[in-house]
Amino acid sequence: MGAFSFWHILIVAAVVILLFGRGKISELMGDVAKGIKSFKKGLSEDDTTAAAPPPAVPPRAIDHEPVEPVRVEKAEERSKVG
Numbered sequence: 001m002g003a004f005s006f007w008h009i010l011i012v013a014a015v016v017i018l019l020f021g022r023g024k025i026s027e028l029m030g031d032v033a034k035g036i037k038s039f040k041k042g043l044s045e046d047d048t049t050a051a052a053p054p055p056a057v058p059p060r061a062i063d064h065e066p067v068e069p070v071r072v073e074k075a076e077e078r079s080k081v082g
Contacts, residue, residue: 017025 020028
């Protein structure tokens with residue numbers, strides 16, 4: 001019960017062909033094939049760009065002014081001073 005037999009699949013296929021027609025199904029399969037080819041082409045293009053090493057950029061020096069160190073007093077030193 002619940003398993004599809006050969007006849008069930010054949011009847012469903014016949015109904016689909018009658019509703020959509022043979023031309024429409026072949027167009028749909030052609031579009032699916034074009035999509036798969038385009039997807040594979042995109043994957044192969046990604047592989048070629050990923051394999052190439054990035055261009056070497058020399059390191060840049062950062063110009064900055066020296067900052068005076070901040071003295072942090074402990075709570076004990078503050079109580080002795082004041």
